[in-house]
Amino acid sequence: MKKYTKAIAGAMALVSAVTAFSGCSGSGTPAASGATSSSTASTTGETQKQMSENEGVQSAVGNVSAAEDYKDIKVDTKIKWMAWWDIQEASPAVEVFKKLYGTPANKPKGHESVDDANVFVNISVTYAERYTSLAKLIQSDDSPDCFPFEICNYPYSVYQNLFQSLDGIIDFTTDDWADYKDAIDKFNWGGKNYCPIMSLAPTSYLWYRKSVVEEAGLDDPWELYEKGEWTWSTFMKMARKFSDPDNGKYVLDGYFPENNFVCTTGTPLVSLEGGKLVSHMNDANIEKCLDMLRSFDNTQEQLRYPRDTVNSWNINYSEWADGNTLFFEDGSWRYEEHWRKFKKKNKWEDDEVNFVPFPQMDGADKYYQSMKQDDSIMLVAGAKNIDGYKAWIYSNLVASNDPEIAKAGREQSKEEYDWSDTLLDRLDTMKDPKTFTAVFDFKNGIGQDIASTDSQDNPVEQLTKGPYMTGESYTSFRAKYQGQIDARLAELNKTVE
Secondary structure: OOOOOOOOOOOHHHHHHHOOOOOOOOOOOOOOOOOOHHHHHHHHHOOOOOEEEEEEHOOOOOOOOOHHOOOOOOEEEOOEEOOOOEEEEOOOHEEEHHHHHHHOOOOOOOOOOOOOOEEEEEEEEOOHHHHHHHEEEEEEEEOEEEEEOOOOOOOOHHHOOOOOOOOOOOOOOOOOHHHHHHHOOOEEOOOOOOOOOOOEEEEOOEEEEEEHHHHOOOOHHHHHHHOOOEEEHHHHHHHHOOHHHHOOEEEEEEEOHHHHHHOOOOOOOOEEEOOOEEEOOOOOHHHHHHHHHOOOOOOOOOOOHHHHOOOOOOOOOOHHHHOOOEEEEOOOHHHHHHHHHHHHHOOOOOOEEEEOOEEOOOOOOEEEEEEEEEEEEEEEEOOOOHHHHHHHHHHHHHHHHHHHHHHHHHHHHHHHOOOOOOHHHHHHHOOOOOOOEOOOOOOOOOOOOOOOOOOOOOHHHHHHHHHHHHOOOOHHHHHHHHHHHHHHHHHHOOOOO
């Protein structure tokens, strides 16, 4: 077995880079919360464009009112937000907060310099040290109020006493949460709720260039998707037709395509069921999926971009832009961070940059897709501004789902981030709860010592990354690591029995 290590600790922050608009978020960060990624700037060398005040958004926000359970909340103190990005005060969700609850006047101790006009105190932290820094503040009785939810560290972060339950604080049985109740239940840990899901979207997409597809004599993937013909077998036929490694032509790049493919089976490697972690490592469809992905390694059919041998284990945006990589796996934020800049530089037409969801498993009963929890925000253990947290969660819920705000946010995204109506329409389709059956995989949330997306050389990541990056069989990785992983699941489950 060849050894491999992914040197992308800084780049991992891009997994949580921000999108520009409420209601069309494409990342794991609070777009409706108005977040802007500071870590993105450190990784790309560019500063994320800030949201500016938008009259359309402000007008739409002016028409909102609070539901019964949220109308009497009083927030006197500014909210402490800790993350590797800052809250944008001009975002739709902040505008909703100000409309419903005003701007808190009091400033938390130690943060007296924050602007009077701000709702938030931003406590910046590096992505690599986010949980260590959070734990230190909790231990010193100086907890922030809010912290981003990350499925890659859940429920282990609760096991570590970093977050507190929302039971008794937010009632998820009311009509306000009806659209997301099923998803919220899938995050129940030990009979308690910690994750307020306010919007869902696919974790990643397959980005492609229209002209590259046409010149290769391939059918347009989005058109295949619309006709119900976008399947594993269709994808593989397209991959083998495009692939030409001798001439530097590869099919797929990105950090986590294998994880997204696994979820199209409808079964995650690890799920939460009845408040406990359940392993599905022996599932036949998962085994079938990862056997298919073995062919992508350079020891097999050489279908993936060989980042391990040609680019120091890093993905390559330029190869995709130059038409040498057919698909690039990433979230919608990639358009804002890179694709729109390539579009402007190369003077591409508006319809050149496209995306499609991951293909459906042949013969599947439903169209399954790995889904992420847009805008989910955790209540930190020891947080003192509970009313501020509750009001902020509700403001995000409103901003994510109010049609007028979504419409205004859409226009804002077009103005500030160059999105086209075509792509925004597709994003709306991807976010519609009727489009996909959501799959959530908690495989990386069982402790970073054996499960971490920051390193490929750990037992859990080897299960999926191993076949894709080495060509070795999934069954061989499973045989090596299943005992250790099952033992950890049992250990965690025992704490909530």
